[in-house]
Amino acid sequence: MTATRLPAGFSGVDPPAVWPPTRGRPRPEALERALDSLPGVGVSLRGKLAKLGLRTIRDLLEYRPFRYEPAAPVRRIADLVPDEEVIVVGEVLDISERRRGRLKILKAKIGDDSAQISATWFNQPWLMTQLRPGTRVRLRGKADRYGFGVRSHDLGDAIATADFAPVYPATEDVPQKRIRDLAGAALEHARDLPDPLPAELKVREGLPLRADALHALHRPRTEAEAEEGRRRLALDELLVLQLGIARRVREREGTLAPALGEPGELIARYRAALPFELTPDQESAIRELDVDLARTVPMQRLLQGDVGSGKTVVALYALLRAVEAGRQGALMAPTETLAEQHFLTVEELCRDLGVPVVLLTSALPAKQHATARAQIASGEVQIAVGTHALIQREVDFADLAVAVVDEQHRFGVEQRQALTEGGPRAGVSASRAKPATLLSGIASDALGVEQRRALTESRSPHVLHMTATPIPRTLALTVYGDLAVTEIANPPASRKPIVTSWVTEERSSAAYQRLQRVLREGRQAYVVCPLIEESETSSARAAEQEAERLRRAELRDFRVGCLHGKLRPADRRELMARFKVRELDVLVATTVIEVGVDVPNATVMIVQEADRFGLAQLHQLRGRVGRGAEQSFCLLVSRAKGELTDAARERLEAMVRTTDGFELAEVDLEIRGGGQLLGTRQAGLSDLKFAKLRADRPLLERARAAARELGDLAGPLADEVDAMFAATDPATLA
Ligand code: ADP
Ligand code: MG
Numbered sequence: 232m233t234a235t236r237l238p239a240g241f242s243g244v245d246p247p248a249v250w251p252p253t254r255g256r257p258r259p260e261a262l263e264r265a266l267d268s269l270p271g272v273g274v275s276l277r278g279k280l281a282k283l284g285l286r287t288i289r290d291l292l293e294y295r296p297f298r299y300e301p302a303a304p305v306r307r308i309a310d311l312v313p314d315e316e317v318i319v320v321g322e323v324l325d326i327s328e329r330r331r332g333r334l335k336i337l338k339a340k341i342g343d344d345s346a347q348i349s350a351t352w353f354n355q356p357w358l359m360t361q362l363r364p365g366t367r368v369r370l371r372g373k374a375d376r377y378g379f380g381v382r383s384h385d386l387g388d389a390i391a392t393a394d395f396a397p398v399y400p401a402t403e404d405v406p407q408k409r410i411r412d413l414a415g416a417a418l419e420h421a422r423d424l425p426d427p428l429p430a431e432l433k434v435r436e437g438l439p440l441r442a443d444a445l446h447a448l449h450r451p452r453t454e455a456e457a458e459e460g461r462r463r464l465a466l467d468e469l470l471v472l473q474l475g476i477a478r479r480v481r482e483r484e485g486t487l488a489p490a491l492g493e494p495g496e497l498i499a500r501y502r503a504a505l506p507f508e509l510t511p512d513q514e515s516a517i518r519e520l521d522v523d524l525a526r527t528v529p530m531q532r533l534l535q536g537d538v539g540s541g542k543t544v545v546a547l548y549a550l551l552r553a554v555e556a557g558r559q560g561a562l563m564a565p566t567e568t569l570a571e572q573h574f575l576t577v578e579e580l581c582r583d584l585g586v587p588v589v590l591l592t593s594a595l596p597a598k599q600h601a602t603a604r605a606q607i608a609s610g611e612v613q614i615a616v617g618t619h620a621l622i623q624r625e626v627d628f629a630d631l632a633v634a635v636v637d638e639q640h641r642f643g644v645e646q647r648q649a650l651t652e653g654g655p656r657a658g659v660s661a662s663r664a665k666p667a668t669l670l671s672g673i674a675s676d677a678l679g680v681e682q683r684r685a686l687t688e689s690r691s692p693h694v695l696h697m698t699a700t701p702i703p704r705t706l707a708l709t710v711y712g713d714l715a716v717t718e719i720a721n722p723p724a725s726r727k728p729i730v731t732s733w734v735t736e737e738r739s740s741a742a743y744q745r746l747q748r749v750l751r752e753g754r755q756a757y758v759v760c761p762l763i764e765e766s767e768t769s770s771a772r773a774a775e776q777e778a779e780r781l782r783r784a785e786l787r788d789f790r791v792g793c794l795h796g797k798l799r800p801a802d803r804r805e806l807m808a809r810f811k812v813r814e815l816d817v818l819v820a821t822t823v824i825e826v827g828v829d830v831p832n833a834t835v836m837i838v839q840e841a842d843r844f845g846l847a848q849l850h851q852l853r854g855r856v857g858r859g860a861e862q863s864f865c866l867l868v869s870r871a872k873g874e875l876t877d878a879a880r881e882r883l884e885a886m887v888r889t890t891d892g893f894e895l896a897e898v899d900l901e902i903r904g905g906g907q908l909l910g911t912r913q914a915g916l917s918d919l920k921f922a923k924l925r926a927d928r929p930l931l932e933r934a935r936a937a938a939r940e941l942g943d944l945a946g947p948l949a950d951e952v953d954a955m956f957a958a959t960d961p962a963t964l965a
Contacts (some may be wrong), residue, residue, distance in 0.1 A: 253841050257423045261479070262289035269416050279404040279804075282411075291417035292424060292445055293464075293920055294410070296397030300383075303371060303394065309345035311374040318392055319343070319350075319379065320822040323366045328359055341368065341379070347743035361386060383408065390415060395451045414449045421445040427467065427947040438463050445533035462930060465921035467951070469934035470941075475937055475952040486691040487531035489558060489632050494521060497584065498557040501548065504583055509544065512536075512719040516545050519717050523693060524552055524633070530693035536719030537892040538699045538854025539726070543829070545719075546635045547577060550696050554613045556588055558632035561692075562616045567592050568796075568823045569637065573806050574616040575811070576829060581614060587678060591617035591626070594800040630690045668877035699851065728890050731865040733841070733883045735872060741864040742837055743785040750789050750816050754861065756835035759852055761843045762822045768863055771797035771819045777839070786817055792822040822848065824855055831859030841867035841886075843878040849886050855892075 264287060265276045285291055306317040321343040329336045337352040339362050350370060352358055362368065371392040372381040383391035390396065390411050399410045426441040428435075435438070439447065439459060447460025502509075508939070509517070516534060523530035536542050550560030562577065564570040574590040581588045589612040591603045600620075606612040610629030615621060697712060734742050746756055760777050763770040778793035792806050792815040810818050811830055818824070818833075822844075836856045841849065849867070857863035867883055869875060875883075885898045941948070 257424055257425060259423055261420055261423045262292070263287050266291065266413070269413060272413070276405070276409075277563060279402070283400065283402060283405060283410075285413075288417050288420050289424065291414055292421060294399060294414060295448065295461070295920055296399050298398045299451065299454060300371070300398060301394075303392075307345040308343050308348050309340070311348065311379070313374050313376070316371070316373055316382075317568065319348070319370045319372075321368060321370075323364050323368060325364060326359065326362050328356065331795050338378075338406055339368075341370065343939075348374070350381050351378060352384075354380050382925050390450075392536055393450075395454060395457060397449055397451075397457075409618040416938075418446060418449055425950075427951050428470075429941070432941075436466075436933065436937075438466065441467065446744070461921050462927075465923070466930055466934055466937075467928055468921050469927070470930050470937050471951045472949065473934050473938035474785040474941065474948060476953065477942075479840050483529060483531065483691065486529055487527050488691050488693050489556065490527050491524040491552050491556045491558075491632065491693075493525070494552060495555050497586075498548070500584055501551050501580070504580060505544065507723065507725075510541060510719075510721065510723050512721050513541055513545055516717045516719060517548055519715075520545070520549055520552070520695070523715075524549070529691035530695065531714050532695050532699045533714040533716045534695055535716060535717070536697075536699065537722065537853060539858050540699075540719040540722045542637075542697050542699070542719060543576060546637070546695060546697060547580065549633050549635055549693070550577075550614050551584070551586070553632035554695075556632060558613075558630045559607070559610065559628050560614045560633040560635070561621055561628065561631055562614070562635045562637065563621050563699050564616070564618060564637045566823070567618060567800055568794075568803060568807075568828070570616055570618045571800065572807060572828055573637065575808065577616055581627065586614060586617060587612045588614040591615055591620050592800065593618065593620040593623075595620075633695070634692045635695045635697065637697045640840075667827045699854065725860045726857060727860070727862050729853060729863045729865050731853065731867065731887050731890070733887050735869055737871070739868045740785075742868060745864070745866070746817075746835055746837060747785070747788070749864070750786075753832075754835065755810065755813065755815070755830060755833040756817050756837070757824060758819045759824070759834060759836065759838045760819065760821055761840045766798045767821075771795040774819055781817070781819060789816040790814065791817045791819060794823060796816050796821060796823045822852065828855050829858060832861075834859070834861050834863040834921070835866070836864070837866045839869060840870070841883060842869040842875050844882075846882045846885065846895055849882065850892055850895050853890070863913075931951070 265277065266272050266280050266285060266287065267274065268619075269288070272280070280286070283294075285294060301316070303316045303318050306315075306319060308319060308321065311317065311319070319341065321341040323339050324342050324347065325340040327338050329338070335354050335356050337355060337358055339350050339352075341348055341350050350372070350416065366386060369385045369389055369392045370379065370381050371383045372379055374380075383396070385392045391408055397411065397414070399407065399414070401407045401410055421442040424441060424445065428438065430439070438444075441463065444460035444463035447456045448464065450455035451460065451505060519532070520530070523532060534542055546562060550562060553560040562573055564573055570592050571590065574588065578588045587606075589603045589606055591600065591607070593600075595603065603612075603615070604626055607615050608627040608629060615628070620626070750756060758777070758781065760770070760774045763773060774795045775793055778791055782791050792810060794803065794806055798806070806815075806818075807828070809815050810833075813832065834856055836853060838844065838849065838852060844852070853865045856865060865886075867878070867886060869883060881898070885895055889895060
């Protein structure tokens with residue numbers, strides 16, 4: 232680690248004045264190397280790092296500390312006072328190890344020229360070989376009545392004990408110290424990361440070089456320096472985002488969508504068939520759609536509305552507008568369960584209207600999959616409901632006019648993009664050829680003259696994106712800057728707000744008594760078991776066991792089904808259908824029911840170990856009840872309050888306090904900080920790593936201005952845009 236800048240304060244030595252050491256040109260390819268190319272990283276550590284999202288040198292370079300240690304004074308041992316966080320520099324005089332139960336305690340006698348003190352480490356037995364007598368050490372920690380409690384130490388350069396030492400997200404598997412060391416090693420490659428900003432812009436905005444910003448991020452000498460580095464990196468990130476959005480808008484400007492005219496007879500029958508009146512918000516959303524659909528500019532609209540606000544009715548309206556015009560509609564959902572659920576809903580309504588609907592997911596047996604594809608390609612089927620299977624290369628629509636993407640923040644941007652490139656004759660003239668284009672399978676030499684002419688102009692369907700995750704306005708501008716936004720602010724008036732309560736485990740029997748009463752009245756319920764992070768298999772097993780237990784105990788008088796991600800799709804569909812027609816009273820489920828499940832007679836939800844869920848997820852889950860006119864209840868069960876983290880307590884309190892998704896989103900933002908708002912699992916884009924959505928509003932404005940100025944994309948900036956907008960791995964979407 233010769234290249235690292237020594238933080239000030241180590242033995243009074245000032246940092247070297249010259250950085251960087253002279254070296255050859257940047258080698259960006261070095262950044263893509265796997266982490267086991269670093270010294271000391273083997274296969275096992277490589278796997279553990281991957282769990283933190285760290286796979287390449289670049290990942291490490293861009294791994295942002297979530298805070299920095301405060302500055303601590305260097306003290307002579309003789310001058311130590313209890314409970315002051317300080318740095319001690321000295322020599323190991325003696326070392327010994329003891330066990331107390333499972334605890335391994337390492338004690339070292341440390342001396343400087345003023346005195347000696349006994350320093351203690353817990354559960355780090357390997358230090359025994361490193362801290363040999365005679366070794367010089369630098370310790371950060373506090374003196375107490377047992378001696379010196381070590382929080383971190385360094386044997387060479389001051390890294391972990393430095394003032395403003397970075398604190399990274401770490402795990403038990405990969406301790407903080409390890410990440411600090413690796414980040415330090417990665418910094419040797421800071422110069423290999425291209426600096427995409429034009430020099431002129433950097434000068435004008437007074438921005439540090441990117442390599443310097445990375446150094447400041449990982450090895451700051453002051454908090455201000457760290458913040459300056461972060462802001463430079465955040466500006467890059469926001470600029471790239473804005474450039475990508477601008478590019479999408481430009482690409483769309485060159486494409487045409489079919490104009491669908493006025494709503495007609497089929498729509499009139501649809502309205503008549505609905506068992507309720509549309510709400511004013513639904514009506515105005517529909518009016519906006521009608522305006523969009525009448526034009527040849529492809530619609531790109533985001534329909535935002537809290538869970539249960541009634542978006543599906545609007546989505547189906549849009550699909551039927553396509554059908555009415557003799558064309559096709561597609562509804563794409565992020566998970567199998569949601570797609571199947573949508574299919575049940577859509578099919579039921581469409582059956583009465585005489586509109587054929589097909590389900591297409593990758594879980595279908597090959598034969599059924601092929602049949603569905605053939606029906607879509609021939610135009611025999613006018614509405615297709617499915618997962619991302621809909622945008623695979625081999626799926627050709629005869630004439631797709633409207634595509635609806637539900638919970639679209641869960642899809643990768645490229646997948647959204649693929650859908651928009653999916654007009655009847657698209658895929659060829661789209662400005663960038665992408666592998667996963669809807670309808671891109673048409674071989675051009677198999678086309679007639681007419682069709683070939685059509686290929687010269689690019690066609691897109693109208694696209695409606697739907698989301699129930701309330702997206703704060705700044706984020707909407709940031710990430711969805713290219714979409715027009717429609718909001719369904721008020722749910723149907725017949726709705727009573729869900730009553731939410733929070734009980735601890737020892738009092739959960741009361742919750743089940745309440746549940747039994749409601750079930751006896753003929754209502755239905757969900758019991759949600761936590762998703763076990765490690766594997767869907769263990770979650771499924773846990774849910775099965777819990778269902779079994781409930782069948783024998785609290786719910787012995789009732790019919791209990793169990794829904795989880797490991798069921799075969801056909802079984803899952805059957806289970807949902809049975810629950811819908813009330814052949815089952817209770818569905819014990821994992822979080823697979825998080826979105827889309829719609830059974831108005833289900834009025835109670837019990838969430839077990841609710842403290843383990845995120846706020847957005849709890850809100851989504853709760854949205855499965857309260858979908859009819861009956862009063863609904865949500866019971867959150869957690870461990871004893873004293874055992875919970877502050878954040879968990881705040882989440883549960885917020886859930887009890889309000890059912891307003893926007894308010895919850897704001898609370899979430901406060902608890903978690905903006906950058907992670909979308910959560911890795913939910914992010915359509917790779918998460919913003921450096922930008923803070925609230926604090927960086929002015930930065931966002933600067934990025935927008937810079938993006939406008941830069942306009943055309945070339946060189947490293949274009950590569951960065953490509954990288955940021957790269958497709959999310961479909962496997963991570965489920
Ligand atoms: P979401 O916005 O979460 O997708 P849904 O479209 O699934 O919401 O609607 C939730 C429930 O409300 C469904 O059972 C639906 O039938 C019902 N619903 C939708 N619109 C109305 C309305 N205008 N009046 C009464 N109930 C409605
Ligand atoms: Mg929905």
